[in-house]
Amino acid sequence: MKILTVIKRELLTRTRTKGFVFFTFGIPLLAAGFIFLEYQIVQASQNVSSNIAVVDLSQSLYPELSQVITKSTSQAATDGGSRFHLTQVESTAAALPQTEESLRLRVLHKSLDGYLIIPADVLTSRTAQYHALNAAAFAVRADLSSSLRQAVNRARMLAAGIPAGQLDSMAGSFDLNQLKVSATGDSRDNGQTAILAIVLISALYLVMLLYGVVVMRAVTEEKTTRISEVLLSAVDPFSLMLGKILGVVATALVQLAVWGLCLGLFLAYGLTMLRAAGINWTQYMPHDASWLYICFLLFFIAGFLLYASIYAAIGSVVSSEQEAQQTQMPLTIILVIGFYLAFYVMANPTTWLSVVLSFVPFFAPVLMVTRVAVSNPPVWQVLASFALCLATFFLCTKITAKIYRVGILMTGKRPTLPELLRWLKYA
Numbered sequence: 001m002k003i004l005t006v007i008k009r010e011l012l013t014r015t016r017t018k019g020f021v022f023f024t025f026g027i028p029l030l031a032a033g034f035i036f037l038e039y040q041i042v043q044a045s046q047n048v049s050s051n052i053a054v055v056d057l058s059q060s061l062y063p064e065l066s067q068v069i070t071k072s073t074s075q076a077a078t079d080g081g082s083r084f085h086l087t088q089v090e091s092t093a094a095a096l097p098q099t100e101e102s103l104r105l106r107v108l109h110k111s112l113d114g115y116l117i118i119p120a121d122v123l124t125s126r127t128a129q130y131h132a133l134n135a136a137a138f139a140v141r142a143d144l145s146s147s148l149r150q151a152v153n154r155a156r157m158l159a160a161g162i163p164a165g166q167l168d169s170m171a172g173s174f175d176l177n178q179l180k181v182s183a184t185g186d187s188r189d190n191g192q193t194a195i196l197a198i199v200l201i202s203a204l205y206l207v208m209l210l211y212g213v214v215v216m217r218a219v220t221e222e223k224t225t226r227i228s229e230v231l232l233s234a235v236d237p238f239s240l241m242l243g244k245i246l247g248v249v250a251t252a253l254v255q256l257a258v259w260g261l262c263l264g265l266f267l268a269y270g271l272t273m274l275r276a277a278g279i280n281w282t283q284y285m286p287h288d289a290s291w292l293y294i295c296f297l298l299f300f301i302a303g304f305l306l307y308a309s310i311y312a313a314i315g316s317v318v319s320s321e322q323e324a325q326q327t328q329m330p331l332t333i334i335l336v337i338g339f340y341l342a343f344y345v346m347a348n349p350t351t352w353l354s355v356v357l358s359f360v361p362f363f364a365p366v367l368m369v370t371r372v373a374v375s376n377p378p379v380w381q382v383l384a385s386f387a388l389c390l391a392t393f394f395l396c397t398k399i400t401a402k403i404y405r406v407g408i409l410m411t412g413k414r415p416t417l418p419e420l421l422r423w424l425k426y427a
Helices: 002-015 017-048 063-078 094-109 138-159 164-170 194-226 228-233 236-275 291-319 320-326 329-347 352-357 366-376 379-407 417-426
Strands: 049-056 083-088 113-118 129-134
Touching: 002 236, 017 236, 049 063, 049 094, 063 113, 063 138, 083 138, 094 113, 129 138, 164 366, 194 236, 194 291, 194 329, 194 366, 228 329, 236 291, 236 379, 291 329, 291 366, 291 379, 320 329, 329 352, 329 366, 352 366, 366 379
Parallel strands: 049 083, 049 113
Antiparallel strands: 113 129
Protein backbone atom coordinates (compact mmCIF):
# COMPACT_ATOMS: atom_id res chain seq x y z
CA MET A 1 0.00 0.00 0.00
CA LYS A 2 2.88 2.37 0.77
CA ILE A 3 4.36 1.66 -2.66
CA LEU A 4 1.04 2.59 -4.31
CA THR A 5 0.98 5.83 -2.30
CA VAL A 6 4.45 6.75 -3.51
CA ILE A 7 3.53 5.86 -7.11
CA LYS A 8 0.39 8.02 -6.90
CA ARG A 9 2.37 10.93 -5.47
CA GLU A 10 5.04 10.75 -8.18
CA LEU A 11 2.45 10.38 -10.95
CA LEU A 12 0.17 13.22 -9.86
CA THR A 13 3.05 15.55 -8.97
CA ARG A 14 4.54 15.26 -12.45
CA THR A 15 1.42 15.07 -14.63
CA ARG A 16 -0.18 18.17 -13.10
CA THR A 17 2.65 20.50 -14.08
CA LYS A 18 2.36 22.93 -16.99
CA GLY A 19 5.60 21.60 -18.44
CA PHE A 20 4.22 18.06 -18.64
CA VAL A 21 1.05 19.24 -20.37
CA PHE A 22 3.03 21.38 -22.82
CA PHE A 23 5.50 18.66 -23.79
CA THR A 24 2.84 15.95 -23.94
CA PHE A 25 0.51 17.81 -26.29
CA GLY A 26 2.82 20.49 -27.69
CA ILE A 27 5.52 18.16 -29.01
CA PRO A 28 3.12 16.28 -31.37
CA LEU A 29 1.82 19.62 -32.70
CA LEU A 30 5.34 20.93 -33.24
CA ALA A 31 6.36 17.65 -34.89
CA ALA A 32 3.35 17.76 -37.23
CA GLY A 33 4.17 21.36 -38.16
CA PHE A 34 7.80 20.47 -38.77
CA ILE A 35 6.86 17.50 -40.99
CA PHE A 36 4.44 19.68 -42.98
CA LEU A 37 7.11 22.36 -43.42
CA GLU A 38 9.71 19.78 -44.45
CA TYR A 39 7.27 18.30 -46.96
CA GLN A 40 6.69 21.71 -48.50
CA ILE A 41 10.43 22.33 -48.69
CA VAL A 42 11.04 18.97 -50.39
CA GLN A 43 8.23 19.62 -52.84
CA ALA A 44 9.62 23.06 -53.62
CA SER A 45 13.13 21.67 -54.14
CA GLN A 46 11.87 18.88 -56.41
CA ASN A 47 9.47 20.87 -58.55
CA VAL A 48 12.25 22.72 -60.33
CA SER A 49 11.91 23.97 -63.89
CA SER A 50 15.24 24.30 -65.70
CA ASN A 51 15.95 25.90 -69.08
CA ILE A 52 18.92 24.07 -70.55
CA ALA A 53 20.73 24.59 -73.81
CA VAL A 54 22.15 21.42 -75.39
CA VAL A 55 25.18 21.28 -77.68
CA ASP A 56 25.18 17.81 -79.24
CA LEU A 57 28.54 17.25 -80.95
CA SER A 58 27.58 13.62 -81.66
CA GLN A 59 24.69 14.81 -83.87
CA SER A 60 22.71 11.73 -82.78
CA LEU A 61 21.87 11.81 -79.07
CA TYR A 62 19.66 14.90 -78.83
CA PRO A 63 16.52 13.28 -80.39
CA GLU A 64 16.68 10.40 -77.89
CA LEU A 65 17.40 12.77 -75.00
CA SER A 66 14.49 14.99 -76.00
CA GLN A 67 12.16 11.99 -76.10
CA VAL A 68 13.28 10.76 -72.67
CA ILE A 69 12.97 14.29 -71.21
CA THR A 70 9.46 14.64 -72.61
CA LYS A 71 8.37 11.44 -70.86
CA SER A 72 10.04 12.38 -67.58
CA THR A 73 8.55 15.90 -67.69
CA SER A 74 5.03 14.53 -68.11
CA GLN A 75 5.67 12.14 -65.24
CA ALA A 76 7.02 14.98 -63.09
CA ALA A 77 3.80 16.90 -63.64
CA THR A 78 1.96 14.22 -61.66
CA ASP A 79 4.59 12.80 -59.30
CA GLY A 80 6.72 15.87 -58.68
CA GLY A 81 10.28 16.28 -59.88
CA SER A 82 12.52 18.31 -62.09
CA ARG A 83 11.12 19.69 -65.35
CA PHE A 84 13.47 20.43 -68.25
CA HIS A 85 13.03 22.72 -71.20
CA LEU A 86 15.69 21.82 -73.74
CA THR A 87 16.94 24.04 -76.54
CA GLN A 88 19.35 22.61 -79.08
CA VAL A 89 22.27 24.82 -80.07
CA GLU A 90 24.09 23.87 -83.26
CA SER A 91 27.86 23.91 -83.07
CA THR A 92 30.98 22.10 -84.22
CA ALA A 93 34.08 21.07 -82.32
CA ALA A 94 36.01 23.98 -83.85
CA ALA A 95 33.37 26.55 -82.94
CA LEU A 96 32.71 25.10 -79.46
CA PRO A 97 34.79 27.69 -77.48
CA GLN A 98 32.82 30.60 -78.98
CA THR A 99 29.53 28.74 -78.44
CA GLU A 100 30.40 28.04 -74.82
CA GLU A 101 31.33 31.65 -74.20
CA SER A 102 27.98 32.77 -75.56
CA LEU A 103 26.10 30.23 -73.46
CA ARG A 104 28.10 31.15 -70.36
CA LEU A 105 27.04 34.76 -70.72
CA ARG A 106 23.42 33.71 -71.05
CA VAL A 107 23.73 31.66 -67.85
CA LEU A 108 25.30 34.59 -66.01
CA HIS A 109 22.47 36.86 -67.21
CA LYS A 110 20.01 34.16 -66.04
CA SER A 111 18.33 33.66 -69.39
CA LEU A 112 19.51 30.04 -69.09
CA ASP A 113 19.81 27.81 -66.03
CA GLY A 114 22.62 25.83 -67.61
CA TYR A 115 24.01 24.29 -70.75
CA LEU A 116 24.93 20.72 -71.61
CA ILE A 117 27.88 19.73 -73.80
CA ILE A 118 27.51 16.26 -75.32
CA PRO A 119 30.83 15.04 -76.80
CA ALA A 120 31.11 13.33 -80.16
CA ASP A 121 32.06 9.99 -78.58
CA VAL A 122 29.25 10.03 -76.02
CA LEU A 123 28.08 6.50 -76.91
CA THR A 124 31.45 5.02 -75.95
CA SER A 125 32.70 7.44 -73.30
CA ARG A 126 29.24 7.78 -71.70
CA THR A 127 30.20 11.19 -70.31
CA ALA A 128 28.95 14.74 -70.77
CA GLN A 129 29.47 18.15 -69.16
CA TYR A 130 26.72 20.18 -67.54
CA HIS A 131 27.47 23.83 -66.73
CA ALA A 132 25.08 25.52 -64.30
CA LEU A 133 24.98 28.61 -62.14
CA ASN A 134 23.51 26.69 -59.19
CA ALA A 135 25.83 23.80 -58.32
CA ALA A 136 23.57 22.77 -55.41
CA ALA A 137 20.57 21.80 -57.56
CA PHE A 138 21.05 18.12 -56.81
CA ALA A 139 17.59 17.08 -58.01
CA VAL A 140 18.22 18.65 -61.43
CA ARG A 141 21.60 16.98 -61.77
CA ALA A 142 20.24 13.58 -60.73
CA ASP A 143 17.28 13.73 -63.14
CA LEU A 144 19.45 14.99 -65.99
CA SER A 145 22.00 12.25 -65.40
CA SER A 146 19.26 9.60 -65.39
CA SER A 147 17.79 10.99 -68.61
CA LEU A 148 21.20 10.99 -70.32
CA ARG A 149 21.81 7.40 -69.28
CA GLN A 150 18.50 6.30 -70.76
CA ALA A 151 19.12 8.28 -73.94
CA VAL A 152 22.58 6.74 -74.42
CA ASN A 153 21.19 3.25 -73.85
CA ARG A 154 18.45 3.84 -76.42
CA ALA A 155 20.92 5.24 -78.95
CA ARG A 156 23.29 2.29 -78.49
CA MET A 157 20.47 -0.21 -78.98
CA LEU A 158 19.30 1.61 -82.12
CA ALA A 159 22.87 1.54 -83.41
CA ALA A 160 22.92 -2.22 -82.77
CA GLY A 161 19.91 -2.67 -85.03
CA ILE A 162 17.15 -3.11 -82.45
CA PRO A 163 13.83 -1.71 -83.75
CA ALA A 164 12.64 1.47 -82.03
CA GLY A 165 9.31 -0.14 -81.14
CA GLN A 166 11.02 -2.75 -78.95
CA LEU A 167 13.14 -0.34 -76.90
CA ASP A 168 10.53 0.47 -74.23
CA SER A 169 9.63 -3.19 -73.69
CA MET A 170 13.30 -4.15 -73.34
CA ALA A 171 13.96 -1.46 -70.72
CA GLY A 172 11.52 -2.88 -68.16
CA SER A 173 12.37 -3.18 -64.46
CA PHE A 174 13.00 -6.37 -62.49
CA ASP A 175 11.64 -7.10 -59.01
CA LEU A 176 13.19 -9.66 -56.65
CA ASN A 177 10.81 -10.63 -53.87
CA GLN A 178 12.38 -11.96 -50.68
CA LEU A 179 10.56 -14.42 -48.42
CA LYS A 180 11.28 -14.84 -44.72
CA VAL A 181 11.43 -18.48 -43.65
CA SER A 182 9.71 -19.39 -40.37
CA ALA A 183 8.23 -22.48 -38.70
CA THR A 184 4.71 -21.32 -39.56
CA GLY A 185 5.49 -20.74 -43.23
CA ASP A 186 7.23 -18.29 -45.50
CA SER A 187 6.11 -14.67 -45.74
CA ARG A 188 7.15 -11.83 -48.00
CA ASP A 189 9.76 -9.60 -46.39
CA ASN A 190 11.88 -7.21 -48.44
CA GLY A 191 13.54 -5.66 -45.42
CA GLN A 192 10.43 -4.23 -43.76
CA THR A 193 10.98 -6.21 -40.54
CA ALA A 194 14.58 -5.06 -40.26
CA ILE A 195 13.52 -1.44 -40.70
CA LEU A 196 10.81 -1.91 -38.08
CA ALA A 197 13.39 -3.39 -35.70
CA ILE A 198 15.67 -0.37 -36.15
CA VAL A 199 12.76 1.97 -35.43
CA LEU A 200 11.75 0.05 -32.31
CA ILE A 201 15.23 -0.26 -30.80
CA SER A 202 15.92 3.40 -31.56
CA ALA A 203 12.74 4.37 -29.70
CA LEU A 204 13.71 2.08 -26.81
CA TYR A 205 17.22 3.56 -26.66
CA LEU A 206 15.98 7.17 -26.65
CA VAL A 207 13.28 6.56 -24.06
CA MET A 208 15.63 4.79 -21.64
CA LEU A 209 18.18 7.56 -22.08
CA LEU A 210 15.77 10.48 -21.68
CA TYR A 211 13.47 9.24 -18.94
CA GLY A 212 16.27 7.54 -17.01
CA VAL A 213 17.72 11.01 -16.52
CA VAL A 214 14.31 12.14 -15.19
CA VAL A 215 14.49 9.47 -12.47
CA MET A 216 18.04 10.47 -11.60
CA ARG A 217 17.12 14.14 -11.29
CA ALA A 218 14.06 13.33 -9.18
CA VAL A 219 16.18 11.40 -6.66
CA THR A 220 18.93 14.03 -6.65
CA GLU A 221 16.40 16.84 -6.10
CA GLU A 222 14.79 15.14 -3.13
CA LYS A 223 18.19 14.38 -1.68
CA THR A 224 19.47 17.96 -1.94
CA THR A 225 16.22 19.48 -0.62
CA ARG A 226 16.05 17.01 2.27
CA ILE A 227 12.51 15.96 1.36
CA SER A 228 13.70 12.35 1.37
CA GLU A 229 14.39 12.49 5.12
CA VAL A 230 10.72 13.21 5.74
CA LEU A 231 9.61 10.49 3.34
CA LEU A 232 11.88 7.87 4.88
CA SER A 233 10.30 8.51 8.26
CA ALA A 234 7.07 7.03 6.88
CA VAL A 235 8.24 4.63 4.15
CA ASP A 236 11.08 2.10 4.07
CA PRO A 237 13.85 2.81 1.51
CA PHE A 238 12.97 -0.09 -0.81
CA SER A 239 9.28 0.85 -1.00
CA LEU A 240 10.15 4.51 -1.53
CA MET A 241 12.64 3.77 -4.30
CA LEU A 242 10.42 1.18 -6.01
CA GLY A 243 7.43 3.52 -5.86
CA LYS A 244 9.47 6.44 -7.17
CA ILE A 245 10.78 4.41 -10.13
CA LEU A 246 7.35 3.00 -10.96
CA GLY A 247 5.77 6.45 -10.61
CA VAL A 248 8.20 8.06 -13.05
CA VAL A 249 7.80 5.11 -15.42
CA ALA A 250 4.02 5.47 -15.25
CA THR A 251 4.36 9.20 -16.02
CA ALA A 252 6.54 8.40 -19.01
CA LEU A 253 4.11 5.77 -20.26
CA VAL A 254 1.22 8.26 -20.06
CA GLN A 255 3.22 10.75 -22.11
CA LEU A 256 4.33 8.10 -24.60
CA ALA A 257 0.75 6.84 -24.94
CA VAL A 258 -0.42 10.33 -25.96
CA TRP A 259 2.46 10.64 -28.44
CA GLY A 260 1.74 7.14 -29.77
CA LEU A 261 -1.93 8.04 -30.30
CA CYS A 262 -0.96 11.19 -32.21
CA LEU A 263 1.52 9.21 -34.28
CA GLY A 264 -1.11 6.58 -35.00
CA LEU A 265 -3.57 9.22 -36.20
CA PHE A 266 -0.86 10.77 -38.40
CA LEU A 267 0.04 7.38 -39.91
CA ALA A 268 -3.63 6.56 -40.49
CA TYR A 269 -4.03 9.83 -42.38
CA GLY A 270 -0.88 9.17 -44.41
CA LEU A 271 -1.93 5.62 -45.29
CA THR A 272 -5.36 6.86 -46.32
CA MET A 273 -3.72 9.37 -48.67
CA LEU A 274 -1.51 6.63 -50.13
CA ARG A 275 -4.53 4.40 -50.69
CA ALA A 276 -6.40 7.25 -52.39
CA ALA A 277 -3.37 7.78 -54.66
CA GLY A 278 -3.48 4.12 -55.67
CA ILE A 279 -0.26 3.15 -53.87
CA ASN A 280 -0.25 -0.34 -52.35
CA TRP A 281 1.37 0.49 -49.00
CA THR A 282 0.72 -2.99 -47.57
CA GLN A 283 3.73 -4.35 -49.48
CA TYR A 284 5.95 -2.18 -47.29
CA MET A 285 4.47 -3.42 -44.01
CA PRO A 286 5.93 -6.43 -42.15
CA HIS A 287 3.69 -9.46 -42.15
CA ASP A 288 2.52 -11.05 -38.90
CA ALA A 289 4.53 -8.76 -36.60
CA SER A 290 2.22 -9.20 -33.60
CA TRP A 291 4.79 -11.29 -31.67
CA LEU A 292 7.42 -8.62 -32.33
CA TYR A 293 5.14 -5.91 -30.92
CA ILE A 294 4.42 -8.00 -27.82
CA CYS A 295 8.12 -8.61 -27.24
CA PHE A 296 8.90 -4.95 -27.77
CA LEU A 297 6.31 -3.93 -25.16
CA LEU A 298 7.62 -6.48 -22.63
CA PHE A 299 11.27 -5.54 -23.05
CA PHE A 300 10.41 -1.87 -23.29
CA ILE A 301 8.94 -1.98 -19.79
CA ALA A 302 11.64 -4.30 -18.41
CA GLY A 303 14.51 -2.29 -19.89
CA PHE A 304 12.95 0.98 -18.81
CA LEU A 305 12.62 -0.25 -15.22
CA LEU A 306 16.14 -1.68 -15.17
CA TYR A 307 17.89 1.45 -16.40
CA ALA A 308 15.65 3.68 -14.28
CA SER A 309 16.78 1.80 -11.16
CA ILE A 310 20.45 2.37 -12.09
CA TYR A 311 19.83 6.04 -12.82
CA ALA A 312 18.15 6.26 -9.42
CA ALA A 313 21.30 4.79 -7.85
CA ILE A 314 23.35 7.51 -9.54
CA GLY A 315 20.97 10.13 -8.19
CA SER A 316 21.39 8.66 -4.70
CA VAL A 317 25.17 9.02 -4.89
CA VAL A 318 25.63 12.54 -6.27
CA SER A 319 24.80 15.85 -4.66
CA SER A 320 24.51 18.15 -7.70
CA GLU A 321 23.44 18.20 -11.35
CA GLN A 322 27.06 18.56 -12.50
CA GLU A 323 28.16 15.46 -10.61
CA ALA A 324 25.19 13.55 -12.01
CA GLN A 325 26.19 14.36 -15.60
CA GLN A 326 29.71 13.07 -15.01
CA THR A 327 28.64 9.93 -13.13
CA GLN A 328 26.05 8.82 -15.68
CA MET A 329 28.60 8.65 -18.52
CA PRO A 330 29.47 4.92 -18.01
CA LEU A 331 25.78 4.01 -18.10
CA THR A 332 25.30 6.04 -21.26
CA ILE A 333 28.22 4.19 -22.84
CA ILE A 334 26.55 0.86 -22.00
CA LEU A 335 23.38 2.05 -23.72
CA VAL A 336 25.33 3.12 -26.81
CA ILE A 337 27.22 -0.20 -26.93
CA GLY A 338 23.93 -2.10 -26.80
CA PHE A 339 22.52 0.00 -29.61
CA TYR A 340 25.51 -0.66 -31.89
CA LEU A 341 25.59 -4.35 -31.00
CA ALA A 342 22.07 -4.54 -32.38
CA PHE A 343 23.44 -4.12 -35.89
CA TYR A 344 25.80 -7.09 -35.39
CA VAL A 345 22.92 -9.18 -34.04
CA MET A 346 20.76 -8.10 -36.97
CA ALA A 347 23.36 -9.46 -39.40
CA ASN A 348 24.20 -12.59 -37.31
CA PRO A 349 21.12 -13.38 -35.19
CA THR A 350 21.77 -17.12 -34.71
CA THR A 351 25.45 -17.11 -33.71
CA TRP A 352 26.38 -18.10 -30.15
CA LEU A 353 27.64 -14.59 -29.43
CA SER A 354 24.33 -13.01 -30.43
CA VAL A 355 22.41 -15.51 -28.31
CA VAL A 356 24.61 -14.93 -25.26
CA LEU A 357 24.50 -11.14 -25.59
CA SER A 358 20.71 -11.21 -25.81
CA PHE A 359 20.63 -12.78 -22.32
CA VAL A 360 22.75 -10.03 -20.73
CA PRO A 361 20.15 -7.93 -18.86
CA PHE A 362 21.70 -4.58 -19.81
CA PHE A 363 21.69 -5.50 -23.52
CA ALA A 364 18.64 -7.77 -23.66
CA PRO A 365 15.95 -5.06 -24.13
CA VAL A 366 17.57 -4.05 -27.41
CA LEU A 367 19.22 -7.26 -28.63
CA MET A 368 16.39 -9.70 -27.91
CA VAL A 369 13.91 -7.45 -29.72
CA THR A 370 16.33 -7.42 -32.65
CA ARG A 371 16.58 -11.22 -32.66
CA VAL A 372 12.80 -11.57 -32.57
CA ALA A 373 12.52 -9.21 -35.54
CA VAL A 374 14.97 -11.01 -37.80
CA SER A 375 15.28 -14.65 -36.73
CA ASN A 376 12.32 -15.90 -34.61
CA PRO A 377 14.26 -17.25 -31.58
CA PRO A 378 12.63 -19.93 -29.36
CA VAL A 379 9.95 -18.61 -27.03
CA TRP A 380 11.77 -19.97 -23.96
CA GLN A 381 14.78 -17.79 -24.77
CA VAL A 382 12.60 -14.70 -25.00
CA LEU A 383 10.84 -15.43 -21.70
CA ALA A 384 14.10 -16.32 -19.94
CA SER A 385 15.73 -13.09 -21.07
CA PHE A 386 12.69 -11.10 -19.94
CA ALA A 387 12.75 -12.82 -16.52
CA LEU A 388 16.46 -12.01 -16.13
CA CYS A 389 15.73 -8.34 -16.85
CA LEU A 390 13.02 -8.19 -14.20
CA ALA A 391 15.15 -10.02 -11.64
CA THR A 392 18.05 -7.65 -12.30
CA PHE A 393 15.68 -4.70 -11.91
CA PHE A 394 14.54 -5.81 -8.44
CA LEU A 395 18.13 -6.51 -7.42
CA CYS A 396 19.30 -3.09 -8.62
CA THR A 397 16.36 -1.42 -6.88
CA LYS A 398 17.25 -3.14 -3.62
CA ILE A 399 20.87 -2.02 -3.93
CA THR A 400 19.76 1.48 -4.87
CA ALA A 401 17.52 1.66 -1.80
CA LYS A 402 20.47 0.80 0.45
CA ILE A 403 22.66 3.42 -1.20
CA TYR A 404 19.83 5.96 -0.94
CA ARG A 405 19.35 5.30 2.76
CA VAL A 406 22.95 6.23 3.54
CA GLY A 407 23.41 8.73 0.71
CA ILE A 408 20.84 11.20 2.04
CA LEU A 409 23.07 11.70 5.08
CA MET A 410 26.19 12.24 2.99
CA THR A 411 26.83 15.54 1.22
CA GLY A 412 29.87 17.14 -0.32
CA LYS A 413 32.44 14.83 -1.92
CA ARG A 414 31.24 12.15 -4.33
CA PRO A 415 31.84 8.71 -2.76
CA THR A 416 34.39 6.30 -4.21
CA LEU A 417 33.66 2.65 -4.99
CA PRO A 418 35.07 1.37 -1.65
CA GLU A 419 32.91 3.93 0.15
CA LEU A 420 29.84 2.72 -1.73
CA LEU A 421 30.57 -0.83 -0.63
CA ARG A 422 30.77 0.39 2.95
CA TRP A 423 27.40 2.15 2.48
CA LEU A 424 25.87 -1.18 1.49
CA LYS A 425 27.25 -2.76 4.65
CA TYR A 426 25.91 0.06 6.82
CA ALA A 427 22.46 -0.29 5.23
